[in-house]
Amino acid sequence: xxxxxxxxxxxxxxxxxxxxxKIVSLAKRRGFVFPASEIYGGIAGFWDYGxxxxxxxxxxxxxxxxxxxxxxxxxxGVDGAIIQNPKLWEASGHVAGFTDPLVDCKNCGxxxxxxxxxxxxxxxxxxxxxxxxxxxxxxxxxKTLMPPRTYNMMMKTWVGPxxxxxxxxxxxxxxxxxxxxxxxxxxxxxxPKLPFGIAQVGKAFRNEIAPRDFIFRVREFEQMExxxxxxxxxxxxxYESWRxxxxxxxxxxxxxxxxxxxxxxxAENERAHxxxxxxxxxxKFPHGFKELWGTHNRTNFDLTxxxxxxxxDLGYLDEETKERFIPYVIESSVGVxxxxxxxxxxxxxxxxxxxxxxxYLALAPKIAPVKAMVSPLxxxxxxxxxxxxxxxxxxxxxxxxxxxxxxxxxxKRYRRQDEIGTPFCITIDxxxxxxxLDLKGTVTLRNRDTGTQERLxxxxxxxxxxxxxx
Ligand code: GAP
Numbered sequence: 325x326x327x328x329x330x331x332x333x334x335x336x337x338x339x340x341x342x343x344x345x346k347i348v349s350l351a352k353r354r355g356f357v358f359p360a361s362e363i364y365g366g367i368a369g370f371w372d373y374g375x376x377x378x379x380x381x382x383x384x385x386x387x388x389x390x391x392x393x394x395x396x397x398x399x400x401g402v403d404g405a406i407i408q409n410p411k412l413w414e415a416s417g418h419v420a421g422f423t424d425p426l427v428d429c430k431n432c433g434x435x436x437x438x439x440x441x442x443x444x445x446x447x448x449x450x451x452x453x454x455x456x457x458x459x460x461x462x463x464x465x466x467k468t469l470m471p472p473r474t475y476n477m478m479m480k481t482w483v484g485p486x487x488x489x490x491x492x493x494x495x496x497x498x499x500x501x502x503x504x505x506x507x508x509x510x511x512x513x514x515x516p517k518l519p520f521g522i523a524q525v526g527k528a529f530r531n532e533i534a535p536r537d538f539i540f541r542v543r544e545f546e547q548m549e550x551x552x553x554x555x556x557x558x559x560x561x562x563y564e565s566w567r568x569x570x571x572x573x574x575x576x577x578x579x580x581x582x583x584x585x586x587x588x589x590x591a592e593n594e595r596a597h598x599x600x601x602x603x604x605x606x607x608k609f610p611h612g613f614k615e616l617w618g619t620h621n622r623t624n625f626d627l628t629x630x631x632x633x634x635x636x637d638l639g640y641l642d643e644e645t646k647e648r649f650i651p652y653v654i655e656s657s658v659g660v661x662x663x664x665x666x667x668x669x670x671x672x673x674x675x676x677x678x679x680x681x682x683x684y685l686a687l688a689p690k691i692a693p694v695k696a697m698v699s700p701l702x703x704x705x706x707x708x709x710x711x712x713x714x715x716x717x718x719x720x721x722x723x724x725x726x727x728x729x730x731x732x733x734x735x736k737r738y739r740r741q742d743e744i745g746t747p748f749c750i751t752i753d754x755x756x757x758x759x760x761l762d763l764k765g766t767v768t769l770r771n772r773d774t775g776t777q778e779r780l781x782x783x784x785x786x787x788x789x790x791x792x793x794x
Contacts, residue, residue: 340610340611341610343610344537344610344611346672347538347610347665347672350683351538351668352374353743354744355375355376355744356377356664356744357373357538357539358374368543369532369535369541370542370543375693380664380687380693381546383692384663384664385660387577387578387691388658389401391577392523392548392550398519399521400510401522402522402523402524403525403526404496404502404503404506404526406527406529407496408493408502411633411634412505413494413501415632415634416626416629418478418494418497418501419476421597422477423474423477424477425438425449425452425472425475426438426475426533427441427470427471429463429464430469430470431464431468432463432464432466432468434463434464436462436469436533438472441456441469442459445590445591445594446591446593476531477532477533478494478497478529478530478531479495479529479530480494480495481493481495495527495528496527497530498547498549499525499526499528499549500524500626500655506522507522507553507627507638508637511640518554518640519553519554519558519562521552523548524550525549528545528546529544529545530545531543537609537610537611539662540662542661545661545662548663549656549657550566550655550657551622551653552654553653554651554653554654556623556624556649556651556652559652563601566654566656570617570619570658574616578667584607584608584666585605585606585608586606586608587606588603588604590602590604596620598622598625599622600621600622600623602618602619604616605617605618609665609666618657620654621652621653624652625653627651627653628650638650670686671685671745672685673685673686682739682742684743684745684773685742685744686772690793690794692725692744692745692746693744694741694745695746695789696719696747696748696750696785697727697729697737697746698712698719698729699728699729699734699737699750699752700752708753708757711752712730712752713728715782719782719789722786722793723793742772747771747773747792748772748785748788748789749769750770752767765782767785
């Protein structure tokens with residue numbers, strides 16, 4: 325049986341503002357993302373993942389870990405503490421240089437990101453001063469903006485019972501820090517040969533001046549970062565291969581459409597203090613093409629700085645040439661919540677099915693939080709329920725994320741699963757039990773994207789799910 329579908333998404337794309345509102349609303353309604361401490365009015369820049377959000381981000385993180393660490397012999401995982409010795413952040417340049425440009429309004433006291441207000445990627449204060457000289461404050465509308473200045477984004481805390489300057493510590497602003505400080509430990513414990521990498525997935529904190537655009541710019545987030553240690557003469561080819569890895573991961577592994585991605589090469593006035601080259605993948609978020617994933621050539625900046633500040637030898641001895649040198653580093657770095665927003669934006673669809681407008685998430689089955697839903701046609705028929713339970717248990721041998729839903733009519737169950745991006749719905753009816761003899765043992769398999777339904781054996785359904793999530 326086939327159901328007529330007509331896509332609104334491709335023909336008349338909804339306005340971008342509208343799209344962001346729809347995604348935020350779906351994310352809350354269907355248990356993906358909730359405002360942190362919402363019952364107290366929330367807190368700017370902090371969000372919680374709900375039941376489906378946590379499954380989806382876990383799938384993204386697991387795929388990244390598999391592709392970066394598990395499928396390779398020369399990349400090692402670590403999981404460092406969020407709070408490290410503050411000397412780490414002095415040596416890395418973050419205490420002095422991890423800044424964003426801001427402007428204050430003399431009239432109303434509002435504070436804005438200077439580069440956002442000037443609509444530029446540059447963070448150069450001279451350039452921003454020039455660009456903002458005739459700009460009015462977006463909050464009060466007056467031409468009373470003060471000269472732009474820099475502002476350190478690291479979040480501070482105190483370690484121990486005394487709150488003074490000697491006990492200040494920082495919540496890490498990037499996970500890369502403890503990768504560099506563990507360089508020597510990994511060399512001494514794993515004895516890798518160059519090139520090799522160290523990877524980490526974990527929380528990072530930035531006191532963003534203007535957290536905004538839902539989970540795009542937040543103050544607490546997770547990063548998936550990998551530092552690849554190399555000999556300097558291979559920097560160009562290794563850099564190229566990691567930036568293409570990022571592109572392939574998004575398109576082939578996560579399954580977002582290529583048309584939603586583009587490259588952005590950093591100009592000199594845009595690069596972080598440690599980077600000699602940087603390419604971002606920009607994604608077409610509802611608020612425009614913006615940074616999703618960075619590849620950076622950090623040269624030997626970090627290991628050299630940490631060697632100098634700690635007094636430790638962070639060199640690498642090439643056994644063949646007997647040469648000792650500080651390796652260069654190519655970094656691959658992406659934020660988990662940004663990847664989640666990219667995935668939700670890419671997957672969000674509306675179409676007309678039958679007479680009704682429906683919303684669905686066209687998530688790739690391997691990242692979908694629920695792989696399939698099993699349902700008895702009627703919940704008050706014990707024989708249907710028992711058979712459906714049996715089918716679900718069978719399918720859970722393929723993947724545990726097989727949901728059960730017997731609430732409301734079958735159409736409502738399908739709509740719920742469409743909105744969370746479940747690729748398949750399986751219904752057990754009287755034909756399954758043998759009412760129509762030649763259909764005995766078969767079930768209905770409904771496809772999320774097309775709404776088409778087929779009758780298949782349970783073994784065939786299991787195969788479909790297995791193939792889809794591979
Ligand atoms: N270790 C390099 C580094 O941290 P970055 O460009 O500052 O580089 C890397 O951050 C990635 O982390 C970004 O491409 C983005 O995906 C994510 N990210 C950075 N700041 C973020 C924020 N405030 N909210 C959400 N994600 C953020």
